[in-house]
Amino acid sequence: MTQTNGPSSRVQRRRARNQARILDAAEASFASEGYSGTRIETVAERADVSVGSVYSHYANKDELxxxxxxxxxxxxxxxxxxxxxxxxxxxxxxxxxxxxxxxxxxxxxxxxxxxxxxxxxxxxxxxxxxxxxxxxxxxxxxxxxxxxxxxxxxxxxxxxxxxxxxxxxxxxxxxxxxxxxxxxxxxxxxxxxxxxxxxxxxxxxxxxxxxxx
Missing domain, CATH: 1.10.357.10 (Tetracycline Repressor, domain 2)
Structure with missing residues (x-):
């Protein structure tokens, strides 16, 4: 039987939520500031995550x-x-x-x-x-x-x-x-x-x- 409520699944759900928040924040930033004006630090602040969290999902701004x-x-x-x-x-x-x-x-x-x-x-x-x-x-x-x-x-x-x-x-x-x-x-x-x-x-x-x- 597949376990869906263990520590691993909770980590995956939290990671998915963070990724969605990062994408939402990045979309807003790219829309308002453009590509050149957007900084990873600003995206992280908007998403209420650490800069390291952004980089754990995306290697650089191009990937984001x-x-x-x-x-x-x-x-x-x-x-x-x-x-x-x-x-x-x-x-x-x-x-x-x-x-x-x-x-x-x-x-x-x-x-x-x-x-x-x-x-x-x-x-x-x-x-x-x-x-x-x-x-x-x-x-x-x-x-x-x-x-x-x-x-x-x-x-x-x-x-x-x-x-x-x-x-x-x-x-x-x-x-x-x-x-x-x-x-x-x-x-x-x-x-x-x-x-x-x-x-x-x-x-x-x-x-x-x-x-x-």
Whole structure:
């Protein structure tokens, strides 16, 4: 019989709690201070753990940054998968997934800063490659749904991958406008209205004439 309440399991649970607190604190710090402005000492203070505790989980700031980004992108992938697995049409799935992607950006200042053009990020090629793979998986989810919508005659033929990249770039760009220091600051309300208007216009332009469906 497996023992679940012994000293070892308590240590594991405490370690898992500390790790979650460290990631939460790091996410907040990267969001407010950026990559270059974040210090391990500040993360430890926010998480109410020792600096040594942070280093027991992550060897350096690059690893911590990757863990924060990876956790958020994994959640995003899960939320998008749920939208794409619904019983509605591929076009409606794409719209629902777009709304889920927007909510992810709205609720995560770290990710908005992460995709902002003026962001300083780790120089590690391995970290950039791993994050790029996560982002590419999101693009693939959207392009697959667009292909299905085209096959069913719901939208006019387009290059599905380019359309997926366009949609994601548009969401990223609008949300980056809510934090960009060199542009007129967009409010979240204005961002939502802008994206809703763009969605309406795009769907109208891609919908085949009634006689061609």
């Amino acid at each position: 940054y990757l863990a924060v980004a990876d956790r958020l992108l994994e959640r995003a992938g899960h939320d998008l998968a749920e939208a794409f697995q619904s019983s509605v049409s591929p076009t409606a799935q794409t719209v629902a997934a777009g709304q889920a992607y927007y909510r992810m950006l709205r609720d995560s200042p770290f990710l908005v800063r992460f995709i902002s053009p003026n962001t300083t990020a780790p120089e590690s090629a391995a970290i950039r490659e791993q994050i790029a793979r996560r982002l590419d998986a999101i693009v693939t989810q959207f392009s697959s749904a667009i292909d299905q919508a085209i096959a069913r005659g719901e939208i006019l033929p387009v290059d599905s991958r380019l359309m997926a990249l366009f949609l994601i770039s548009a969401w990223n760009g609008v949300m980056a406008g809510t934090i960009h220091p060199l542009l007129p600051r967009l409010s979240i309300k204005d961002a939502e209205l802008m994206l809703a208007t763009a969605q309406t216009l795009l769907l109208r332009s891609l919908t085949p004439p009634a006689g061609e469906r």
